[in-house]
Amino acid sequence: MMMMYPLPLLIMSAIYLSAVTTNVGAAANNSKFLRGRRTLNDVFSAALRVHDTSSSSPLLPQRRRARTDNLLDEYVHQCSTFLTSENVVADGIISQDEFVDFMLMQCQAEDVCHEEMKLKFEQLDINVQLKFVMGICSQEDFTERSNCIYDLHDQWLESNLFGFSTHDENENTQSLIRSMCTEVYVDAVKMGFTRTAGKWLY
Numbered sequence: 001m002m003m004m005y006p007l008p009l010l011i012m013s014a015i016y017l018s019a020v021t022t023n024v025g026a027a028a029n030n031s032k033f034l035r036g037r038r039t040l041n042d043v044f045s046a047a048l049r050v051h052d053t054s055s056s057s058p059l060l061p062q063r064r065r066a067r068t069d070n071l072l073d074e075y076v077h078q079c080s081t082f083l084t085s086e087n088v089v090a091d092g093i094i095s096q097d098e099f100v101d102f103m104l105m106q107c108q109a110e111d112v113c114h115e116e117m118k119l120k121f122e123q124l125d126i127n128v129q130l131k132f133v134m135g136i137c138s139q140e141d142f143t144e145r146s147n148c149i150y151d152l153h154d155q156w157l158e159s160n161l162f163g164f165s166t167h168d169e170n171e172n173t174q175s176l177i178r179s180m181c182t183e184v185y186v187d188a189v190k191m192g193f194t195r196t197a198g199k200w201l202y
Contacts, residue, residue, distance in 0.1 A: 040122060040129070044153045047133045048146055072185050075194055078106055079181035083164075084174060094177065095163035096121040099132055108192040128187045135180025136164050 041070045083094050100121050107113040121129060137148035155162040162191055188194045 007145070008072045023056070039072060040156060041071060043126060043129045043133060044149055044156075046130055047137065047149050049144075050130075050134060071195055072182070075106070075185050075188070076178055078102075079184075080174065080178045082106075083177050083181070089166040092167045093163045093165060094173075095161040096129075096132060097161065098163070100124070103188065103193050110195060112192060112194060125187055125191055128184050128191070131187070132180060132185045135176055135183065136162075 079102055082088065082105070085100060088094055088098050103124075104113070104117065104119055108115050108117070115185050121132075133149065133152060136152060137145045138149060139145040152162040164176060166173060185194070
C-alpha cells in the first residue's frame with residue numbers, strides 16, 4: 001500500500017534533497033578548476049572539501065595542558081612576530097615560503113634541526129599545508145571560503161606564491177596569523193620542528 005504524505009512535506013523533502021545534491025555536486029566539482037601544475041593541487045582540493053573550520057587541535061587533559069601552555073604561547077608569539085615583521089609584510093604578502101622560513105629559523109634556533117637543512121612548503125606534512133591555507137581562508141560561509149581558495153590557487157599559478165594579503169592593512173590579519181600559528185603547533189612538534197613538554201602529542 002502506497003504511503004500518502006501531505007503536499008507541504010513532499011515539497012520540503014524535494015527542496016532538501018535538491019540542496020543536498022547541489023552541495024555534494026559542488027564539493028565534488030570544485031577540484032575541477034585545479035588544472036596546471038600538480039605540486040600543490042591536492043592541498044587546494046582538500047581545502048575545498050573542508051566544511052568545518054573550527055580548531056582541529058586535540059584537547060589536552062587539564063593537568064597536561066598547563067605544562068604545554070608556555071611552550072605553545074612562546075611558539076605562537078615567535079611565529080606571529082616573525083610573520084608580521086616589517087621585512088615580511090613589505091611586499092604585501094605573508095607567503096607560504098616565509099612561513100617555511102619561520103619554521104626553519106625557529107627549529108634551528110632551538111637546535112632541533114640542522115642549520116644546513118633545506119625545506120619547501122610542499123615538503124611539510126599535508127596537515128600543516130592545509131592549516132596554512134585554511135588559516136588564510138577561514139570564512140564560515142562555504143562559498144566565500146571556496147572563492148578565497150580559488151584566489152590563492154590563482155596567485156600560486158601566476159607567481160609561485162600565495163598567502164595572507166597585507167595590502168589592505170586589515171587588522172584581522174594579526175588575529176588570523178595567530179590562529180594559524182596556534183593550529184600548526186601540534187604538527188610542528190610531531191614533525192620535530194619545535195620543543196614539546198611530553199609525549200602526549202604522539
